Amino acid sequence: MIDPKSIEKLKNQIDIVNIIEQYIPVKKMGSSYKCVCPFHDDKNPSMSINQNKQMYHCFACKAGGDAVKFVMDYEKLTYPEAIEKIAQISNFSLEYTNDKVPTQKENKHILEKVNAFYRSEFYKNEAAVRYIKSRGINDAMIEKFELGWAGDSKSTIRLLQNENIDPKEAIDSGIVKQNEKGIYASFIERITFPIYSHTTRLVGFGGRTISDHPAKYVDSPQSALFDKSKLLYGYHLARQSIFEKNQIIITEGYLDVIMLHYAGFTNAVAVLGTALTTSHLPLLKRGEIS
Structure with missing residues (x-):
């Protein structure tokens, strides 16, 4: 378990603008920052980022929150996973209680x-x-x-x-x-x-x-x-394409994945020497597969 004090220390050190910029282009406009909202089909910058309050808000779809909420929603992560991802981005060493x-x-x-x-x-x-x-x-x-x-x-x-x-x-x-x-x-x-x-x-x-x-x-x-029953080879590279297309290609081998990515099918992944199992379902649900 991540030490709550370590989480607070991380939150106090990060800048929401820097975190969001890791995912989408951000532009300063006046006293705030603007960007295209990644949570709906946004054509014009509808998301505003308040650096002083360390919060973001979309005026179109009403998505909003802090840096942790952004990473959770963008990457389809749990709260602890998002904390670890932000720590990784920020080169911050988290402390744990065990x-x-x-x-x-x-x-x-x-x-x-x-x-x-x-x-x-x-x-x-x-x-x-x-x-x-x-x-x-x-x-x-x-x-x-x-x-x-x-x-x-x-x-x-x-x-x-x-x-x-x-x-x-x-x-x-x-x-x-x-x-x-x-x-x-x-x-x-x-x-x-x-x-x-x-x-x-x-x-x-x-x-x-x-x-x-x-x-x-x-x-x-x-x-x-x-744990092979919970892993998919290439998922970390295919994830964004899976989210965008709401589709996933599941193959049997590593080389199949690489060749499919080379051919433009960047939503391809592979099981690790085993059949697709119910343990894979939580991972597949992250992409809202149609």
Whole structure:
């Protein structure tokens, strides 16, 4: 749970104009700011932002509130999710009343470090690049979807050691596993696909072999942070298009999503090696799918 005092501190530090500008263009007009209202089919700037009161109001559809309400309505987030999103935008470190979320925060830090490493390794592996290019995926899509390459286990272990990452935390994050012989990487000789939650938090990876390994795809191990039954690959990139079209394309694989986005179907997502379940419904309802 987020500490209420931390929430108040965040609210006192943010500027509603800066927050709204992260989503839509804002123009200063006199003592206030104006923008096109994103909550109805607005042709002329109907939304006014009062910087002194830290509130917004649409004179057409009557939408209004503070920065948190704006992010909640725009991104279809719960109150805690919106607080975390604003904290992320503002580079603000929230405090929590128990150790559950800080552990997730530490996992996020580890996952981001590893993702950056995998991405830096991608173009060094000619076979991986050749395979992806053979599927019609260009450099722009490789960058957009942050494709990477996980080499041998030793390279991942070496990275964790160089970054002084605790082995237990690395196991909790799903980057490595442990057996009677010791710790080894979860992804070995695979193209990596980072997987984000609907709040744009990096929560895990999918990995595809380009050899004859019997397991074509592997995912991060199931955990409180990485729950395949509640995640959709590419949703963080497709979300805006889903909201605009009130439609979603659900595919079976990561590469299907990337190729569809390249073809202009930017509302495409994929299930993670499982069928669509009732656990996905809360996520689908956010887009008001028709």
